[in-house]
Amino acid sequence: MNTLKLVRLVAWGSIAVLTAAMLYLLLAPKPDGGSGVASIGGPFRLAAADGSVIDSEKLNGRPFALFFGFTNCPDVCPTSMLEITNDLTALGEITKDFRIYFITVDPARDTAALLKEYTGSFDPRIVGLVPKDEQELANVARAYRAIYRKVETPSGYTMDHTATIYLMDAQGQFFGTLDSKETPQVRQAKLRRLIAKG
Amino acid sequence: MFRTNIPLRARRCASAFALVSLLAVPAAAHDYKKGDLRIDHPWSRATPGGAKVAGGFMKITNAGKEADRLVGGSFEASGVVEIHEMKMDGGVMKMRALEKGLEIKPGQAVELKPGSYHVMFIELKRQLKEGESVKGELVFEKAGRVPVEYKIENLGAKSGSEHHGGHGAPKS
Numbered sequence: 001m002n003t004l005k006l007v008r009l010v011a012w013g014s015i016a017v018l019t020a021a022m023l024y025l026l027l028a029p030k031p032d033g034g035s036g037v038a039s040i041g042g043p044f045r046l047a048a049a050d051g052s053v054i055d056s057e058k059l060n061g062r063p064f065a066l067f068f069g070f071t072n073c074p075d076v077c078p079t080s081m082l083e084i085t086n087d088l089t090a091l092g093e094i095t096k097d098f099r100i101y102f103i104t105v106d107p108a109r110d111t112a113a114l115l116k117e118y119t120g121s122f123d124p125r126i127v128g129l130v131p132k133d134e135q136e137l138a139n140v141a142r143a144y145r146a147i148y149r150k151v152e153t154p155s156g157y158t159m160d161h162t163a164t165i166y167l168m169d170a171q172g173q174f175f176g177t178l179d180s181k182e183t184p185q186v187r188q189a190k191l192r193r194l195i196a197k198g
Numbered sequence: 199m200f201r202t203n204i205p206l207r208a209r210r211c212a213s214a215f216a217l218v219s220l221l222a223v224p225a226a227a228h229d230y231k232k233g234d235l236r237i238d239h240p241w242s243r244a245t246p247g248g249a250k251v252a253g254g255f256m257k258i259t260n261a262g263k264e265a266d267r268l269v270g271g272s273f274e275a276s277g278v279v280e281i282h283e284m285k286m287d288g289g290v291m292k293m294r295a296l297e298k299g300l301e302i303k304p305g306q307a308v309e310l311k312p313g314s315y316h317v318m319f320i321e322l323k324r325q326l327k328e329g330e331s332v333k334g335e336l337v338f339e340k341a342g343r344v345p346v347e348y349k350i351e352n353l354g355a356k357s358g359s360e361h362h363g364g365h366g367a368p369k370s
Contacts, residue, residue: 071246074253074319075284075312076291078246082354114248121246121353153295155278155320163291 040174041066041166042143046103046136049116049128054101061170063194064099065178068146068161070106071118076163079180084165085123087178087188094195100126103140105148105161107131167191170198228349233341234262235302240336241349241358242319244328252276252326253284254317254334254348255358259307267339268317269299273348274333277321284313293318299339312356326350 045055065084069077081102088095102119104110107130110118115128131137141148146162165178167190175194178187230237240256254273260266271279281296300315302308310316317336326332328350336344351359 071249072251073291074249074251074293074316076286078243078249078353079312081246086354117248118246121248147290151292151294153282153320154280154297158293160290160292162289163286164289 040143040145041168041172042140043172044129044140044143046101046129046131046140047112049112049119049130051112054127054129056172059099059170059172061198062097062099063167063169063175063198064101066101066103066144066166066168067164068103068105068141068144068148069163070104070159070161071110071114072106072158073161076180080163080165081119081122081126083180083184083187084178085126087184087191088123088125090184091188091191091195094192095125098125098191098195100165101129102126103129103131103137105137105141105146105159107133107137167194169194228347230344230346232338232344234264234304235260235266235338235341235344237336237344237346239349239358240334240346241351241355242326242332243351243355244353245322245326246353247325249325250320250322252319252322253282253312254279254319255310255312256317256346257307257309258302260302260304263304264340265304266302266341267299268302268336269339270337271317272335272337273317273319275323275326276319277323278319279334280318280320281315282318283315286313302338328352 043056045053048054067077067080069080071077081100084100088098100123102115104115110128110130112128112130115130119126119128131140137148144162144166146164148159148161150157151160167175167177169175175197176190178190228239230240236259238257238259240254242252242254245252254271258268268281270281273279281300282293283296284291284293286292295318296315300308300310308315330350331347332350333345333347336346338344349358
């Protein structure tokens with residue numbers, strides 16, 4: 001075996017190893033177990049509009065729903081809150097301890113008092129949460145992969161925001177979402193499954 | 199005691215009658231015409247407590263040969279009125295002010311409705327209650343000013359009551 005042959009062999013050998021490594025990286029299970037479900041959600045600790053503090057890790061194993069919105073929202077926020085209120089009412093007793101956390105994406109304007117008045121128009125099970133600053137809001141939004149953005153208007157500003165209702169199980173794991181386009185029957189079936197699962 | 203009762207009852211009866219006739223008249227028609235434009239059933243929704251905004255909805259038909267533009271307006275219960283477009287983009291609610299207003303092409307109708315174009319009432323001075331009517335004005339580039347009255351529907355109404363013949367949030 002001459003030197004040239006040896007060099008060729010080493011070169012092809014390296015290519016084979018690199019290819020195998022790349023294939024492994026591309027096809028191997030992801031570190032999160034490779035279930036295909038992206039991780040959505042995470043622990044949060046935020047001031048509630050009624051003066052209490054909601055720590056997601058101390059929810060006593062209760063499932064909950066979570067929504068990002070703001071009170072200067074003319075359409076999707078009141079509609080979503082009304083729909084889930086109607087869903088909870090329709091489901092009756094089993095939803096007694098269920099909570100919907102409404103996190104404002106506009107803490108600059110949405111004070112605790114204002115948010116309390118707002119959610120009070122819907123259902124006592126809806127609890128307004130007010131991040132104390134931009135950082136606290138950014139952290140919880142990132143955990144839920146929610147988007148929010150301030151947009152200028154001629155008279156001030158409005159907020160773009162993710163309008164999904166997140167359903168989280170008793171372990172704080174992502175269970176699914178509710179959507180305004182779904183029928184009340186579909187939404188209520190999801191809520192019933194979530195509450196039954198715990 | 200007995201003598202004062204009769205006129206009271208009569209007065210109640212008369213005011214009940216007056217109320218019924220008041221309700222009956224505007225229900226017959228709720229549209230406005232100015233030049234080639236017709237505005238059908240301007241409506242808005244009851245607002246939750248603390249809310250400082252609301253959307254105004256209606257159908258605007260242009261029977262003329264030239265385009266017109268809804269460029270602004272006023273609303274008795276709010277400080278500011280803008281023309282906005284709302285849309286859902288991959289689960290994200292996006293709202294934009296239409297800086298040049300909303301074009302109403304000749305021979306066409308544009309519907310302002312939830313989830314789409316709307317007149318945005320900003321700096322609400324008070325909560326809007328279902329069943330009331332609130333005066334306002336629409337301003338068009340060519341047709342000019344059109345005084346209208348907005349009917350305030352249920353908080354969860356998806357369309358004006360004249361279109362589906364009844365009130366009601368989506369209850370099940």
